[in-house]
Amino acid sequence: xxxxxxxxxxxxxxxxxxxxxxxxxxxxxxxxxxxxxxxxxxxxxxxxxxxxxxxxxxxxxxxxxxxxxxxxxxxxxxxxxxxxxxxxxxxxxxxxxxxxxxxxxxxxxxxxxxxxxxxxxxxxxxxxxxxxxxxxxxxxxxxxxxxxxxxxxxxxxxxxxxxxxxxxxxxxxxxxxxxxxxxxxxxxxxxxxxxxxxxxxxxxxxxxxxxxxxxxxxxxxxxxxxxxxxxxxxxxxxxxxxxxxxxxxxxxxxxxxxxxxxxxxxxxxxxxxxxxxxxxxxxxxxxxxxxxxx
Amino acid sequence: xxxxxxxxxxxxxxxxxxxxxxxxxxxxxxxxxxxxxxxxxxxxxxxxxxxxxxxxxxxxxxxxxxxxxxxxxxxxxxxxxxxxxxxxxxxxxxxxxxxxxxxxxxxxxxxxxxxxxxxxxxxxxxxxxxxxxxxxxxxxxxxxxxxxxxxxxxxxxxxxxxxxxxxxxxxxxxxxxxxxxxxxxxxxxxxxxxxxxxxxxxxxxxxxxxxxxxxxxxxxxxxxxxxxxxxxxxxxxxxxxxxxxxxxxx
Amino acid sequence: xxxxxxxxxxxxxxxxxxxxxxxxxxxxxxxxxxxxxxxxxxxxxxxxxxxxxxxxxxxxxxxxxxxxxxxxxxxxxxxxxxxxxxxxxxxxxxxxxxxxxxxxxxxxxxxxxxxxxxxxxxxxxxxxxxxxxxxxxxxxxxxxxxxxxxxxxxxxxxxxxxxxxxxxxxxxxxxxxxxxxxxxxxxxxxxxxxxxxxxxxxxxxxxxxxxxxxxxxxxxxxxxxxxxxxxxxxxxxxxxxxxxxxxxxxxxxxxxxxxxxxxxxxxxxxxxxxxxxxxxxxxxxxxxxxxxxxxxxxxxxxxxxxxxxxxxxxxx
Numbered sequence: 001x002x003x004x005x006x007x008x009x010x011x012x013x014x015x016x017x018x019x020x021x022x023x024x025x026x027x028x029x030x031x032x033x034x035x036x037x038x039x040x041x042x043x044x045x046x047x048x049x050x051x052x053x054x055x056x057x058x059x060x061x062x063x064x065x066x067x068x069x070x071x072x073x074x075x076x077x078x079x080x081x082x083x084x085x086x087x088x089x090x091x092x093x094x095x096x097x098x099x100x101x102x103x104x105x106x107x108x109x110x111x112x113x114x115x116x117x118x119x120x121x122x123x124x125x126x127x128x129x130x131x132x133x134x135x136x137x138x139x140x141x142x143x144x145x146x147x148x149x150x151x152x153x154x155x156x157x158x159x160x161x162x163x164x165x166x167x168x169x170x171x172x173x174x175x176x177x178x179x180x181x182x183x184x185x186x187x188x189x190x191x192x193x194x195x196x197x198x199x200x201x202x203x204x205x206x207x208x209x210x211x212x213x214x215x216x217x218x219x220x221x222x223x224x225x226x227x228x229x230x231x232x233x234x235x236x237x238x239x240x241x242x243x244x245x246x247x248x249x250x251x252x253x254x255x256x257x258x259x260x261x262x263x264x265x266x267x268x269x270x271x272x273x274x275x276x277x278x279x280x281x282x283x284x285x286x287x288x289x290x291x292x293x294x
Numbered sequence: 295x296x297x298x299x300x301x302x303x304x305x306x307x308x309x310x311x312x313x314x315x316x317x318x319x320x321x322x323x324x325x326x327x328x329x330x331x332x333x334x335x336x337x338x339x340x341x342x343x344x345x346x347x348x349x350x351x352x353x354x355x356x357x358x359x360x361x362x363x364x365x366x367x368x369x370x371x372x373x374x375x376x377x378x379x380x381x382x383x384x385x386x387x388x389x390x391x392x393x394x395x396x397x398x399x400x401x402x403x404x405x406x407x408x409x410x411x412x413x414x415x416x417x418x419x420x421x422x423x424x425x426x427x428x429x430x431x432x433x434x435x436x437x438x439x440x441x442x443x444x445x446x447x448x449x450x451x452x453x454x455x456x457x458x459x460x461x462x463x464x465x466x467x468x469x470x471x472x473x474x475x476x477x478x479x480x481x482x483x484x485x486x487x488x489x490x491x492x493x494x495x496x497x498x499x500x501x502x503x504x505x506x507x508x509x510x511x512x513x514x515x516x517x518x519x520x521x522x523x524x525x526x527x528x529x530x531x532x533x534x535x536x537x538x539x540x541x542x543x544x
Numbered sequence: 545x546x547x548x549x550x551x552x553x554x555x556x557x558x559x560x561x562x563x564x565x566x567x568x569x570x571x572x573x574x575x576x577x578x579x580x581x582x583x584x585x586x587x588x589x590x591x592x593x594x595x596x597x598x599x600x601x602x603x604x605x606x607x608x609x610x611x612x613x614x615x616x617x618x619x620x621x622x623x624x625x626x627x628x629x630x631x632x633x634x635x636x637x638x639x640x641x642x643x644x645x646x647x648x649x650x651x652x653x654x655x656x657x658x659x660x661x662x663x664x665x666x667x668x669x670x671x672x673x674x675x676x677x678x679x680x681x682x683x684x685x686x687x688x689x690x691x692x693x694x695x696x697x698x699x700x701x702x703x704x705x706x707x708x709x710x711x712x713x714x715x716x717x718x719x720x721x722x723x724x725x726x727x728x729x730x731x732x733x734x735x736x737x738x739x740x741x742x743x744x745x746x747x748x749x750x751x752x753x754x755x756x757x758x759x760x761x762x763x764x765x766x767x768x769x770x771x772x773x774x775x776x777x778x779x780x781x782x783x784x785x786x787x788x789x790x791x792x793x794x795x796x797x798x799x800x801x802x803x804x805x806x807x808x809x810x811x812x813x814x815x816x817x818x819x820x821x822x823x824x825x826x827x828x829x830x831x832x833x834x835x836x837x838x839x840x841x842x843x844x845x846x847x848x849x850x851x852x853x854x855x856x857x858x859x860x
Contacts, residue, residue, distance in 0.1 A: 038648035086828060093831075095647035096594055100788060100831045103596075103781060108824030115821065222777065226659070229652060264667040271656035278653045279641040342736060368738030380733035382726045384793070392719075393726045397738035399719055403747060406718035407711035413718065420719065460737060 009139065010259040011252055016144040016213075018251020019151040022244040023206035024228025026158070027199035029237045033175035034195040037098050041082065041106035042203055043225020047218065048075045049204025050211035051113055054122055064125060072204045078109075079200025083193055106221065114218040124211035143212050150209055151244065154202065158240055171195060175239075223267060227254075230274040236284025246284070295320035295495050296341070296464055301350035303336055303519075310336045311519045313350070318464075323486065323496045325506045327530075328516035329540060334499045335377065337516070338468050341497075342374040343367045354464070369397050371463035375453045377472055377499075383442030387433065387452055390441050391424040394459030398423075424459060431455040431485060447478045454485065464495040471502040483509050507531065515539070547796065548710060555702050559695060568694035572766060574806045575701035576759050581786040581798035582705075582712050583755030588784065589792030590716060591748045592728030593643060594651040597658025598783050601753040603665060603775030604631045605760025607672055610770050614680045615671075621684070624761040628754055635753030639746035658780050665772035677771030684765045697766045704762060708755055713795050724748060725793070785823050789830055791837025800838055 024046055031039045052071035056062045062070065086101050093101070128142045161168040173181040174191045182188045207216070207224070214220075227250065234246030250270060258266035277284070296318040303311040311333045318324045326334050340347045343364035351360045359367055373394075382390050399420055401413040428434040431451045436444065444452060450470060457465055470486075471479045479502060486509055490496055500506045506513065507527040515522040515530060517539045523530060530536055559568065584598050608627025612618040618626070642653050665672050672678055683692045684700065691700045715721050726734035727741045735741050764770050782805060790801025809819050834841040 038652070040651075086832065089832065096588075096592065097831045097835065099594060099648060099651045100784070100827055103784075104824045104827030104831065106824075107781065107820055107827065111818070111820030111822075111824055115818065226652075226655065233652075262667075265663060268660050268663045271660045274656045275642075275653055275660075278645055278649055278656075282645065282649060344732065364732075364735040365738050365740045368736060374736055376733065380730040380736075382729040382733065384729055385722065385725055389722055389725075393722050393734065393737050393739070396719065396723055396726075401719050403715065403720055403751065406720045407715040409714050417718065456737065 006259065007256075010255045012140060012144070014252035014255025015248055016147045016251070017210075017255060018231070018248035019147050019244075020206050020210045020224070020247070021227045021231040021250050022151060022247025023154060023202050024224055025231030025235065025243040025247050026154070026239065027203045027206075028229050028232040029235070029239045029243050030171075030195050030202075031199045032232070032237050033239055034171055035087070035192050037087065037102065038229070039196075039199065040099065040102035040225070041109060041221075042199060042228060043221030043223070044106045044109040045075055045079060045200045045203030045221075046207035046224050046228075047113065047216065047221035048078060048109065049207030050124055050216035050220075051117055051207075051218070052204070053208050053211070054124060054216070055117065057125075064127070068208055071208060072201055075204035076197050076200045079196045080193065083196040087192065087196070088189065106225075110218055110221060117218060119218060121215045121217040123215045124208070126212040127209075141213070143209075147209050150205065154205075155241065155244055162239060167191075167194065172239075226274075227270045230270050230277075233274060233277055233282070234284055238284070242284065295355060296497070297353040297356075298337070298341070299351045299353065301337065301340060301347050301352070303333070303340060304348045309519060311340075311347075314516065314519070314521050315350075316514045316521060316524055318495060318497055319512070320495050321490070321493055322511040323490055323498065323509055325510035325513040325527075326497065326499045326516060327501070327503070327506055327513060328522070331518070332516040333519040334516055335468060338374065338466060338499055342372065342466055368460060371461070372466070373457045373460045373462040373464075374466035375450075375457055375468060375470060377469040379446070379449045379453050381441045381444070381449055381452060383440070385441055386438050387441055387444070388421075388424055388428065388437040390452055391427050391456045391459050392420050394427070394456040395420045395423055397460060427455040427459045430458065430488075446473050447475075450474065450478075450482075451485075454489075458489065458494075462494060464497065465489065466497045466499075468499050469501060470498065471500060471505050479505055548706075548713065551709075551796075551799075552706055555706060559698055565694055568698050570806065570810055572694060572697050572701050574803055575698070575705040576763050576766075577783075577786065577802040577806050578799050579705050579708050579759040579762075580756055580783055581790065581802045582709055582795055583752040583759070584783050585787045585790075585792065585795065585798045586712060586715070586724075586755075587748055587752040588787050589794065589798075590721065590724040590728065591745055593745060593749065594647070595654040595749075595752075596651050596777075596780050596784065597654040597656070597661070598752070598756055599775045599777070599779040600658040600661035601631055601635065601756035602760040602763070602779070603661060603770075603772070604634070605757025606764040606770045606775070607665060607678065607760075608757070609761035610678045610681045610764040611671060613682050613765075614678060620682060620765060624758065627761055628757040631757035632750050632754040636746060636750045639749040640742075643742070643745045643749060655777070655780075658777060662772060662776045665775060672772070675772060677769055679769040681764050681768045681770065683768065684762075691766070701762055701766065704758065708758075709795055709799065716795060720744075782823065785827055789826060789837055791839035791841075792835075794837065794839040797837045797839035804838075 024042060027042045027045065028039060031037060049071050052074050053067045056067035056070050057064065082105055086105060090097065126141070126143050127146050130141065132139045132141050162172055163169070170181065170186045171191050171194060173186055174188055231247035231250050232243050234249060235242030235244070250273065253273065254266060254269045257269040298317070299315050301311055301314045302309070314337060326337065328334055339345060341352055343362060346361050351358050353359070354370060354372060359370065382393060399416050401416050405413040425434060425437065428437055431454055433448055433451050433455065436448060441449070441452060471482055474482060483505060486496060498506065498510065510527055512525065513527055513530045514524045515536050522539055523533045523536050525533070558571070562568065580598065580602060584595065587593050587595055605627050608630060609620065609623045612623035612626065613620050638657070642650065642657070645653050666675055683690050685691065691697050723734065723739045723744055726737065726739055727744065731741050786801035786805045787798055788801070789804060790799065791797030808822065830837065
């Protein structure tokens with residue numbers, strides 16, 4: 001392969017990883033925008049999607065087609081339980097408490113999975129086979145296409161939901177001003193619940209769709225979660241296109257860095273980007289700076 | 295003592311203050327009044343250094359402090375109290391006032407952790423001074439109570455004691471009478487005069503007209519971000535523009 | 545003061561009661577974890593700044609000492625000084641940009657920092673030995689006395705631990721401690737009172753990192769072998785759990801938290817895989833039901849049973 005073909009390869013695989021980061025990042029952004037909480041357990045939703053699908057296939061002998069939606073539903077239910085038990089009761093929690101609690105939940109979920117499923121990594125079967133396709137000289141697996149398709153669908157669904165449906169607009173209202181939203185009759189608590197449900201569903205989808213490529217284990221949530229967060233930061237915590245672009249940028253940079261510089265430091269790239277952004281431009285690449293009202 | 299010159303403040307598209315200028319004479323009590331939204335708290339925030347002005351300058355004893363961070367203004371003898379009282383809730387009443395003495399004391403990390411003699415002597419001095427200011431405001435019996443459990447009126451007094459511990463040249467008070475009943479307000483007036491008698495210059499943002507007219511030597515009226523009038527309480531009471539600004543607002 | 549003297553007495557006499565060698569080894573770890581927890585508490589509990597990457601400073605101190613002594617045969621005490629100094633400098637420089645962040649963003653940034661350091665430990669194989677670790681680290685010695693067994697290490701470690709606890713207690717009850725707590729309660733009011741919040745936060749961050757680095761050096765010399773696995777995200781969370789369980793803003797609380805969390809895995813030997821679950825549950829339940837930690841929770845529980853006790857403000 002010549003250098004331009006190699007570059008293209010890196011970019012393609014970077015974009016597909018980036019799409020995953022985008023999906024995870026959207027999960028962070030949606031919860032943050034309606035509650036102001038950064039859900040440290042978001043990565044665990046991703047992990048649960050894949051792990052649950054695997055267990056439905058092996059333990060219940062379900063076909064992939066049934067296991068996937070069931071896993072997404074199950075993860076969503078877990079998201080609901082999480083919100084009900086730990087987030088809803090806390091009214092005046094300090095940011096520190098919220099951070100600690102979501103970390104606690106993430107650890108708990110990880111621990112339970114480790115106990116029940118063990119520590120091995122396992123692969124999910126690819127959705128439509130493993131025969132690579134060749135597009136413009138770069139090799140793409142069918143699974144990559146699934147990822148792009150899903151991300152595209154999610155972007156469209158996102159836009160439709162948040163901008164054209166009543167409950168979506170209500171959620172956006174909550175993100176701008178909770179008190180005002182509740183004053184006009186929006187049930188803020190229900191919006192918070194919805195945001196957790198959507199984020200859990202998105203997270204689990206991301207986990208399921210990437211598992212055939214990268215395998216899954218009880219601890220994949222940490223890294224994926226952090227990188228998804230990074231994508232959301234780049235996008236300025238937007239519940240839409242900003243975070244998606246953020247994810248794509250992150251995935252591509254990571255892939256190029258790993259390919260051209262060093263693969264051992266691949267994970268470090270994402271965090272260096274994260275730190276640089278937080279230091280220099282915490283509002284992300286796309287938002288203008290805001291002034292605070294005292 | 296304090297000069298406000300041409301202060302303009304814009305937040306994005308909103309102009310909160312426009313070319314506000316007036317002076318505060320040393321040793322007097324100055325009141326800033328105006329209808330809601332006039333920009334009084336914004337002005338206070340700029341003067342106390344919470345954020346810098348978009349344009350204009352603040353001069354303290356002829357020294358331009360417009361871009362000096364808040365903590366440096368404290369070292370120059372400027373202190374402020376807050377409308378919603380910002381106490382250190384987890385600390386005791388006495389400890390709150392002791393923080394007021396932070397700028398007047400010096401022990402650093404090394405000296406404090408090793409409990410060097412200089413530090414010990416300073417601690418004693420800080421404690422004595424803090425007790426003095428608690429007595430000055432009349433809440434010395436509450437010294438060991440957790441600040442967060444104080445009733446609002448006592449909390450106000452604590453915030454004042456803490457501010458005085460800094461031994462300021464100028465004290466900025468943001469709506470000190472807010473949330474106080476008439477007895478507490480009368481006591482507040484006595485306290486403010488007591489502070490003025492120590493030689494401290496006082497600036498009040500206030501809505502309670504009775505209090506303002508009673509204790510202020512001079513008053514500035516703001517409306518919609520601009521200075522409307524300036525003068526003695528009597529002059530302000532008789533000023534047509536002021537009357538219509540308040541009445542016209544409904 | 546009395547509390548501290550009692551503690552010192554207990555620490556000095558404890559080995560005479562426990563002759564089992566294994567327990568000595570565990571108590572050495574309790575000492576190291578206490579140092580780490582106290583250092584973290586200054587930042588987390590008193591100044592109110594979240595750090596999810598403190599294992600990084602611990603590791604940097606350990607590797608600094610380890611590499612200087614094992615590979616370059618530098619005198620261990622000098623190596624500890626250099627290592628701690630370097631970590632402190634790094635923390636000071638990183639502190640300024642990182643502590644401008646608040647809440648979640650600070651948590652994520654410190655988390656990211658911790659992971660970057662962990663990756664560096666794993667990747668710089670020539671220097672650190674990579675995932676297989678670094679061995680051949682010499683024991684510390686003082687004149688004729690070499691600290692080469694658990695009994696001697698116990699006294700060495702706890703000597704440092706008690707010293708650090710004492711210095712921290714002094715600091716917390718002083719002008720600086722009050723300024724820190726003020727920043728935690730209301731940063732804007734603290735600044736109005738003249739506290740240079742930005743600088744103080746960085747100073748505490750640096751101090752906390754320094755303590756962790758010293759603990760790391762001591763760890764390296766007592767273990768004589770270190771590997772990146774001990775300095776990852778998991779341990780950073782463990783440290784935060786210790787501080788929270790014991791009680792944010794209580795030095796003795798950090799001791800309690802360290803004791804509990806170091807002994808817990810030993811007690812749960814048979815249930816080894818449950819430890820993560822237990823941490824998770826502890827974090828959640830402590831934050832929701834007992835935010836003051838055990839140090840406040842136990843006395844509060846007792847106070848509920850005893851009639852007529854007035855609340856006093858007390859620290860450390």
